[in-house]
Amino acid sequence: MTCHDCLERIDELDEGRLSPDEATAVRQHLDICPACRAQAADITRIRAAARGLGAIDPPARVWAHVALAVGADAPSGRAGNSGLDWRHWIAAAASVALVVSSLGWVGAKLIPAPAESGTARVAASEEFQMAEAAYQSAIESLEPIAADADAPVLAEPALVAVHASLDALDQTIGEARQRLTQAPDDQMTQDLLLSALESKIALLQDTVDLLDQSGATGVNQ
């Protein structure tokens, strides 16, 4: 078997579409050919990663729009709900979650930037670190307020939206920080991290505002 024959059959081998005899022939070639073996390994890795991609939660505003379009009413959650319009709130709060669903697209089209001097890079790096620290500080001041306030006033869809959005944002923030440990100057990842932090602040602020309106936090009373 030649490399050409082997490469034509690697996909089929990986997908289990070869007869036993054909599979044996391909494997025998792979045993002696490092290049074909490398390609086969890569295909296996790509397929495994692709299978693991799974679902992506849409931003909550999608449901808000759908619900409005089909004339659905708020589900029968807690009575009263302090007169809060959960759909309006979801649409507003979830708008910040776009950064999460946009994760795969951020920077998909890399546009070469003008070359920067070493001084400019250092300045940009310091600017990024200052921004990250400021955002983190804001989050740390908002989180206890949002967390301390037991939120019985929020309707179920709002609670679900808050938790889902925060979880997704935290995951994004974690992944971005992890990537920055390997590539601290990756501007795309820096932008992604700052966007996620901004989104988290906005979401926490919306939550606090909403709880405040309902008198649940005691803030500004």
Next chain:
Amino acid sequence: MPCWASEWYPGPSPQFRAGRVIGHNDLTSKGVHEDDLDLARRCREGDSTAFEAVYRAHSGRLFGLVSRMLASAPEAEDVLQDVFINAHRKMGSYRGESSLGTWLYRLAVNHCLDHLRSRAARMARSTESLDVEDAVEPAASEPRVPTAVSRIDLERAITQLPEGCRLAFVLHDVEGLDHKEVAAALGITEGTSKSQVHKARMRLRVLLDPEAASRKRPFHLVKTS
């Protein structure tokens, strides 16, 4: 090369649109999906909690599918909205012959393909050929793709695939459809499906190669000593 929508990609086969390809054999022992039928009936009767339950159960999988097929988050949101609004209108046509999830899945694929066709017509993308050349890279004696591919990297790489091979790859490798199902969904032959998936994998092999990425890295990301 003219726009791919009219040349390479004629669209789903009548069998796919009629639901006889994907999910054709997922009937229950009773022959119909009673629970889903009941849910659909409640939706038709205006039970908003039932429709929300349908949305909650299926929107994540469908958004993943739509996002990857379209490679655009904003467009994916619009299409997902259309899918569910359309599903609500069409709920009367759901007969329980396949699961509600399969029925919605088919609807979503069709919406995506319609959207891509209209996008192509709008933009007259003559520059984006589906006849993608295989990536010309030197043969490597070691695997180039990292053992653990990051989700972020893979999602990003998928958006960089040309539409034809991206669609085939998403439906086959991500969604798990076999080539016959992919062919029916896209209105192509099984051979073309196999070829497009192969091209996608070869492209991804380059896109996911950290060394190739560093070779092509924009200069503002290149470290200087």
